[in-house]
Amino acid sequence: xxxxxxxxxxxxxxxxxxxxxxxxxxxxxxxxxxxxxxxxxxxxxxxxxxxxxxxxxxxxxxxxxxxxxxxxxxxxxxxxxxxxxxxxxxxxxxxxxxxxxxxxxxxxxxxxxxxxxxxxxxxxxxxxxxxxxxxxxxxxxxxxxxxxxxxxxxxxxxxxxxxxxxxxxxxxxxxxxxxxxxxxxxxxxxxxxxxxxxxxxxxxxxxxxxxxxxxxxxxxxxxxxxxxxxxxxxxxxxxxxxxxxxxxxxxxxxxxxxxxxxxxxxxxxxxxxxxxxxxxxxxxxxxxxxxxxxxxxxxxxxxxxxxxxxxxxxxxxxxxxxxxxxxxxxxxxxxxxxxxxxxxxxxxxxxxxxxx
Amino acid sequence: xxxxxxxxxxxxxxxxxxxxxxxxxxxxxxxxxxxxxxxxxxxxxxxxxxxxxxxxxxxxxxxxxxxxxxxxxxxxxxxxxxxxxxxxxxxxxxxxxxxxxxxxxxxxxxxxxxxxxxxxxxxxxxxxxxxxxxxxxxxxxxxxxxxxxxxxxxxxxxxxxxxxxxxxxxxxxxxxxxxxxxxxxxxxxxxxxxxxxxxxxxxxxxxxxxxxxxxxxxxxxxxxxxxxxxxxxxxxxxxxxxxxxxxxxxxxxxxxxxxxxxxxxxx
Numbered sequence: 001x002x003x004x005x006x007x008x009x010x011x012x013x014x015x016x017x018x019x020x021x022x023x024x025x026x027x028x029x030x031x032x033x034x035x036x037x038x039x040x041x042x043x044x045x046x047x048x049x050x051x052x053x054x055x056x057x058x059x060x061x062x063x064x065x066x067x068x069x070x071x072x073x074x075x076x077x078x079x080x081x082x083x084x085x086x087x088x089x090x091x092x093x094x095x096x097x098x099x100x101x102x103x104x105x106x107x108x109x110x111x112x113x114x115x116x117x118x119x120x121x122x123x124x125x126x127x128x129x130x131x132x133x134x135x136x137x138x139x140x141x142x143x144x145x146x147x148x149x150x151x152x153x154x155x156x157x158x159x160x161x162x163x164x165x166x167x168x169x170x171x172x173x174x175x176x177x178x179x180x181x182x183x184x185x186x187x188x189x190x191x192x193x194x195x196x197x198x199x200x201x202x203x204x205x206x207x208x209x210x211x212x213x214x215x216x217x218x219x220x221x222x223x224x225x226x227x228x229x230x231x232x233x234x235x236x237x238x239x240x241x242x243x244x245x246x247x248x249x250x251x252x253x254x255x256x257x258x259x260x261x262x263x264x265x266x267x268x269x270x271x272x273x274x275x276x277x278x279x280x281x282x283x284x285x286x287x288x289x290x291x292x293x294x295x296x297x298x299x300x301x302x303x304x305x306x307x308x309x310x311x312x313x314x315x316x317x318x319x320x321x322x323x324x325x326x327x328x329x330x331x332x333x334x335x336x337x338x339x340x341x342x343x344x345x346x347x348x349x350x351x352x353x354x355x356x
Numbered sequence: 357x358x359x360x361x362x363x364x365x366x367x368x369x370x371x372x373x374x375x376x377x378x379x380x381x382x383x384x385x386x387x388x389x390x391x392x393x394x395x396x397x398x399x400x401x402x403x404x405x406x407x408x409x410x411x412x413x414x415x416x417x418x419x420x421x422x423x424x425x426x427x428x429x430x431x432x433x434x435x436x437x438x439x440x441x442x443x444x445x446x447x448x449x450x451x452x453x454x455x456x457x458x459x460x461x462x463x464x465x466x467x468x469x470x471x472x473x474x475x476x477x478x479x480x481x482x483x484x485x486x487x488x489x490x491x492x493x494x495x496x497x498x499x500x501x502x503x504x505x506x507x508x509x510x511x512x513x514x515x516x517x518x519x520x521x522x523x524x525x526x527x528x529x530x531x532x533x534x535x536x537x538x539x540x541x542x543x544x545x546x547x548x549x550x551x552x553x554x555x556x557x558x559x560x561x562x563x564x565x566x567x568x569x570x571x572x573x574x575x576x577x578x579x580x581x582x583x584x585x586x587x588x589x590x591x592x593x594x595x596x597x598x599x600x601x602x603x604x605x606x607x608x609x610x611x612x613x614x615x616x617x618x619x620x621x622x623x
Contacts, residue, residue: 049524051523071523071524072524072526072527072528078524080517080521082517084517086518086521086536088536088540089536097525101526101527142521149525
């Protein structure tokens with residue numbers, strides 16, 4: 001189903017939660033809403049579902065204005081971050097419930113419930129109560145209930161956020177496969193850039209109630225329209241610094257300078273902002289050499305995250321392997337000038353950056 | 357230092373707690389003469405006569421029937437009115453919702469005696485005096501606020517997303533409310549019903565004021581009989597013992613839910 005938002009605005013108690021937003025979601029694909037808490041992901045989903053009415057603007061499904069159509073009539077499925085199932089129903093009854101409400105015959109209900117239960121590996125649990133299931137199984141039940149309806153629009157609001165690491169990986173792999181055959185348009189909210197990259201599809205970056213950018217996930221990641229977009233789509237946060245361009249020279253400080261890439265050389269001389277993703281800063285190798293004063297070095301799995309100050313900028317370096325540094329130590333870091341993102345004074349992206 | 361065995365204090369507590377109830381039960385099997393004659397721990401002349409009298413004399417057993425009728429009516433009214441009210445308080449924000457919620461509770465702060473006279477006049481005026489429904493309605497005064505308060509606590513423990521999921525699944529409000537929501541808070545309904553039952557069962561003043569013959573509650577029967585035919589203490593003890601039964605019966609069914617209610621801080 002094609003979902004279009006036309007100039008949607010949502011205000012609650014005089015506060016604007018969603019600023020004028022127009023968005024055309026891609027039919028039959030994963031559409032990811034990426035943003036931190038309070039960026040408006042959930043509100044956007046609730047507007048699409050019909051759980052809330054927009055203050056102004058319209059929502060269209062397949063060329064039909066559904067702005068005033070109540071939630072019950074929209075045939076939308078939604079899965080929440082918290083595992084929501086009907087506690088007084090068994091797993092079977094939970095999955096069957098939307099079909100029973102729709103008035104399907106008993107044999108039709110049974111057939112579809114069995115098929116979905118098999119797909120989501122819930123067959124042995126069908127007679128249990130939701131409270132007797134593990135977190136992962138509860139969320140599978142919720143997913144099964146969302147899938148069984150065959151809705152054209154499925155809204156997944158951080159469905160994996162409350163699961164432990166291993167289950168999250170497992171379900172994240174399964175999700176695109178589950179929805180691939182249904183032809184449903186899936187809207188998936190997440191606050192994790194990595195999750196967006198792994199799921200692929202299309203991504204809309206959101207920042208404080210505004211859609212910053214919408215496009216294929218890889219493109220949104222590589223070519224952020226603005227510094228805000230780059231910040232939303234980077235975890236740990238993207239490193240920034242003010243630089244001065246004169247001719248083909250880029251200068252961060254007296255000691256740190258490098259040769260400007262071709263698409264920057266042709267710009268006017270003056271001040272620019274650069275952005276370097278944390279994983280593009282290395283602790284060895286070639287490229288621009290900067291001296292960083294280590295603030296804190298932490299180890300997360302097989303990665304080391306080193307927080308440092310470079311010429312009064314707080315930077316983060318994320319690198320493979322385990323590296324121990326003393327706090328206050330001066331360390332040489334390197335980054336590839338070709339991979340820097342350049343932003344002008346309005347924080348707009350200057351395109352034509354080298355592909356990764 | 358001498359260490360008391362673990363069971364000592366609880367046992368002592370239970371013995372003290374049960375002593376008056378034992379006294380009542382033991383008295384109910386004695387004759388009035390024995391009771392007046394002096395104290396004995398066990399009945400000297402064991403008799404069932406007191407119970408036989410209660411179960412054969414209509415003025416006695418009708419008291420139980422009357423009490424049960426208005427208590428059940430009251431519980432049904434209180435719960436069915438409190439369910440939607442508690443739902444509104446737990447799910448919606450409206451002007452003065454917190455004040456209204458608190459005001460409900462203030463209904464429990466005045467002694468029932470305050471309302472006895474106006475109720476008496478009101479019910480007499482509309483010909484409801486001496487009917488079961490009169491007592492049931494009068495008891496709603498303090499049972500509905502109580503039920504709303506308890507149910508609101510249970511309902512607020514259910515995430516709002518459950519309601520939304522049901523709407524997304526296509527349920528209409530009432531279908532969701534009756535098929536999904538009410539079973540989900542069954543424990544809360546059990547607890548609320550128990551408290552309504554109990555308060556209505558033990559309330560004497562309003563029940564006595566609003567009835568004369570047809571709907572006379574058992575507690576009123578007990579006081580009146582005692583004053584007209586001398587002190588029939590054995591009979592009174594038997595009647596008293598029987599009033600314990602419905603409460604014990606109801607508490608047996610909701611005992612697990614009440615623990616849950618305590619955990620939610622609403623009982």
